[in-house]
Amino acid sequence: MDQVKIGKFISQMRKEKGLTQKQLGDELLISDKTVSKWETGKGMPEVSLMLPLCEKLGINVNELLTGERIPDEDYKxxxxxxxxxxxxxxxxxxxxxxxxxxxxxxxxxxxxxxxxxxxxxxxxxxxxxxxxxxxxxxxxxxxxxxxxxxxTAGTYECKHCGTRFVPSGIAYIAGPHTITRRKLTCPKCGKRSYCKRRLTH
Missing domain, CATH: 1.10.287 (Helix Hairpins)
Known part of the structure; x- marks a missing residue:
């Protein structure tokens, strides 16, 4: 997936709806910095936020992941x-x-x-x-x-809020772990727990 293209598409759709980054963030219960991160291609919306984001922007998940409007004949x-x-x-x-x-x-x-x-x-x-x-x-x-x-192999998912993230090098090295989990602090909710490794972003 092209994160930069997806980010530009989110920005375009947000502006078409007349929303600021802060207004969109408030409606999704996230910070405007998170919205900015998406729009600059430095991150992707967590799975738990994709449907609410699409609803606010008037698009579907397929269009979100593609980074553009999809005509009906190209949808499949x-x-x-x-x-x-x-x-x-x-x-x-x-x-x-x-x-x-x-x-x-x-x-x-x-x-x-x-x-x-x-x-x-x-x-x-x-x-x-x-x-x-x-x-x-x-x-x-x-x-x-x-x-x-x-x-960098996939992401880690917070068990409290479901946020997926890539930990910093220091957090990764310092975090106690098992084969599939690592103790990390979630950047969204701030809770520290054994986060499960996911193979996708």
């Missing part, structure tokens, strides 16, 4: 395109998760191997130190790549 085609885009987004998120697991495991394995080699074999002190340093750098690099790929 656009609906199929939107479904395919969502499926591609899920596939991309799964790919990122797989890459993160491989990168993390490879980095840790390679780093540990270098560290073990530096301790087992006889070598000069500078060579031992160099192997240790390289081993640590490889481990940190593998973990960093894994974290970046994993963090």
């Amino acid at each position: 085609k656009k609906a199929e395109e939107n479904i395919m885009n969502i499926m591609r987004e899920k596939e991309e998120s799964i790919r990122k998760i797989i890459v993160s697991v491989i990168a993390g495991a490879t980095g840790i394995l390679a780093g540990c191997t270098l560290i073990v080699v530096s301790g087992v074999f006889d070598m000069a002190a500078w060579q031992r130190g160099l192997l240790l340093a390289i081993g640590i750098i490889v481990m940190i690099g593998g973990i960093a790549v894994a974290a970046i790929e994993d963090m």
